[in-house]
Amino acid sequence: MKTIYNVLNAEDIQLNDEPFNTEEEAIKFKEEQEFVLFPPEGLQIVSEEVKTWEDFMPTYVSLYYVDYNSDLDHETKTLQECLSQNSMCPLDEKIWDWWDFPEEYYLKDILEAMRQEGLECEYDEHLDEIRDYLYEHDTSDPIHDLLRNTTSLAIYYDLGYQVDGWHEAFLCEPWRNTSEEDEVSNVAKILGISRDSKQWKDLETMVCQADSGELRIYFPMDDLEALINNDVNDFKSIRFKGRFAVGVIDVVRGGGDVCELDLDVEFPFVRANLIFSDCDHYSWEDIAGTYTDWCKNYHMPVLSMDEPKSDIEIAESSSSAEIKRQAQYEATYRAGGCTLGDTDIRRHRGVYYRNDFPCGSVCPHCGQFWID
Numbered sequence: 543m544k545t546i547y548n549v550l551n552a553e554d555i556q557l558n559d560e561p562f563n564t565e566e567e568a569i570k571f572k573e574e575q576e577f578v579l580f581p582p583e584g585l586q587i588v589s590e591e592v593k594t595w596e597d598f599m600p601t602y603v604s605l606y607y608v609d610y611n612s613d614l615d616h617e618t619k620t621l622q623e624c625l626s627q628n629s630m631c632p633l634d635e636k637i638w639d640w641w642d643f644p645e646e647y648y649l650k651d652i653l654e655a656m657r658q659e660g661l662e663c664e665y666d667e668h669l670d671e672i673r674d675y676l677y678e679h680d681t682s683d684p685i686h687d688l689l690r691n692t693t694s695l696a697i698y699y700d701l702g703y704q705v706d707g708w709h710e711a712f713l714c715e716p717w718r719n720t721s722e723e724d725e726v727s728n729v730a731k732i733l734g735i736s737r738d739s740k741q742w743k744d745l746e747t748m749v750c751q752a753d754s755g756e757l758r759i760y761f762p763m764d765d766l767e768a769l770i771n772n773d774v775n776d777f778k779s780i781r782f783k784g785r786f787a788v789g790v791i792d793v794v795r796g797g798g799d800v801c802e803l804d805l806d807v808e809f810p811f812v813r814a815n816l817i818f819s820d821c822d823h824y825s826w827e828d829i830a831g832t833y834t835d836w837c838k839n840y841h842m843p844v845l846s847m848d849e850p851k852s853d854i855e856i857a858e859s860s861s862s863a864e865i866k867r868q869a870q871y872e873a874t875y876r877a878g879g880c881t882l883g884d885t886d887i888r889r890h891r892g893v894y895y896r897n898d899f900p901c902g903s904v905c906p907h908c909g910q911f912w913i914d
């Protein structure tokens with residue numbers, strides 16, 4: 543709000559028909575005109591009602607509106623980036639992409655209201671400040687709203703243990719390097735399940751059924767923000783207490799099995815081993831043909847800054863290396879190329895069928911071959 547002063551004396555008004563903005567301005571004018579200096583009381587406030595841009599600012603601002611239909615169910619890659627980077631920035635960047643001009647409607651209303659008071663110039667002059675005001679006062683939280691609408695997607699913690707199953711080779715009897723019994727014992731030991739526990743049988747069935755693959759514990763994404771502390775000092779331990787799905791999954795061949803277990807076990811925390819199931823090239827959802835929320839009734843682990851009490855060590859997940867490799871194949875494909883070694887036929891162009899022996903499909907660009 544600007545205050546306008548005018549000078550009481552009629553002669554003064556004749557000399558200056560523009561009103562003064564400040565007392566100082568009026569006094570300065572009078573001095574310049576070599577009039578006797580009036581005391582400040584000699585100046586009369588003639589108007590207080592000249593509005594500024596600040597008078598048109600809304601008290602409540604909500605820039606991002608999230609429809610109940612909007613969710614992150616198909617954004618597992620971005621969600622995985624948040625998990626891997628221990629930061630919500632990848633989602634923030636998506637929000638910037640999805641809503642490129644969220645202040646549009648507020649600006650329209652403000653401009654209209656200011657125009658009615660003849661303050662269009664004031665609007666143009668202060669547009670940057672108006673924008674800053676809107677962003678500073680925004681109370682909406684689109685990431686939170688989108689996460690709330692999102693399905694309880696499955697996340698797993700890879701325990702860095704590879705279950706070794708049966709091997710086959712041409713003209714050889716199938717063989718294994720570790721007996722099934724030893725594999726079951728190894729897995730039970732990692733999970734803290736004793737031989738006399740009722741759960742032993744379930745675990746044994748699952749390990750034998752799966753044959754080979756990586757040992758993981760699955761849980762639902764009920765609270766993504768509990769897994770991300772946005773800090774260079776990451777969590778030190780992860781504790782699974784409650785009911786979880788435990789699986790042995792072969793992500794390369796696309797096989798495995800899962801069972802339900804009651805656990806109370808703590809591990810050192812290795813961020814690279816925390817992975818959205820959907821990011822696997824052959825995920826448990828693909829293998830079993832289940833819904834993406836199949837984990838929704840299980841518990842979530844608790845992450846802590848305290849060092850784990852046990853001295854178990856966790857090797858880095860081989861799935862995380864596989865996910866990186868797949869991302870590289872994907873990027874090459876999107877850039878117009880393809881990679882020899884990428885067995886996903888959808889990431890090659892112009893693939894044709896070759897009838898000569900050995901028959902199969904060939905990519906004319908990189909030479910990748912899929913035998914029949």
Ligand SMILES: [Zn+2]
Nearest residue numbers: 880890905908
């Ligand atoms: Zn190719």
